[in-house]
């Protein structure tokens with residue numbers, strides 16, 4: 001969805017920095033999300049996704065820079081019930097039923113969804129009468145999703161929402177999330193899963209070591225790294241000098257294989273042939289997976 005002129009962005013990070021001792025968990029993030037957009041925050045473990053989300057929700061203050069929601073401080077939007085969140089940490093849950101818990105949370109918002117709608121959207125209508133402390137991990141996760149939706153917030157923030165879900169529950173979750181987004185709501189979710197980011201977000205923001213290293217659609221990310229991937233069996237050899245071969249943009253080792261991203265695969269293959277390094281040679285176009293790995297991996301320098 002395009003941004004309406006004059007409407008402040010739903011989310012805006014400006015030069016945001018958050019450090020924990022020597023760790024710069026968020027290291028100068030600048031990011032805007034328009035109202036109605038669905039954005040995936042994609043990154044490896046420890047990339048800074050949860051920290052960025054904690055800044056966005058006002059749970060942490062940035063050391064430098066600023067974060068705004070709908071043009072104001074995060075706390076203001078949170079207090080006004082414009083934000084719903086599903087976070088990773090699990091707190092001890094009380095001995096109440098799913099319906100009671102969702103009703104309780106909904107009741108704290110000024111214009112909540114009818115409880116039945118929140119349960120239905122989260123796919124847990126049939127669990128309404130169950131005690132929340134007696135649910136499976138996946139069921140509990142969907143209850144947390146219902147709690148995030150309960151207030152009918154304009155912005156919903158989901159930190160690794162599908163982490164504990166099996167394939168079927170994952171599918172059901174994304175169907176619900178998209179239904180919520182289609183109502184014009186803004187959604188930010190973090191994930192390690194490229195396919196999920198590609199399939200369910202309008203835009204993917206790749207974060208690595210606290211910084212944004214890419215921002216665009218899945219297609220744009222693939223194009224931005226471009227080129228082909230040449231791989232071959234190392235057969236006990238090292239990776240010395242591979243980064244210096246013609247066309248090579250990055251070098252990675254996965255198991256016994258070396259993977260070279262190249263913007264001139266012909267030249268790379270010829271150079272590999274000259275080194276006799278062609279066992280199990282394969283040349284394939286870059287995938288989103290490769291794009292992600294390239295964007296978030298250090299290039300191995302010749303040693």
Ligand SMILES: Nc1ncnc2c1ncn2[C@@H]1O[C@H](COP(=O)(O)OP(=O)(O)OP(=O)(O)O)[C@@H](O)[C@H]1O
Nearest residue numbers: 020023024025043044045046047048049050051052
């Ligand atoms: N409260 C904290 N105290 C100290 N260090 C922290 C704290 N929270 C996060 N960090 C560090 O900040 C960095 C970013 O962590 P963060 O949890 O934001 O990453 P993430 O991308 O959400 O990771 P994951 O995918 O594993 O959840 C990590 O190096 C982490 O160890």
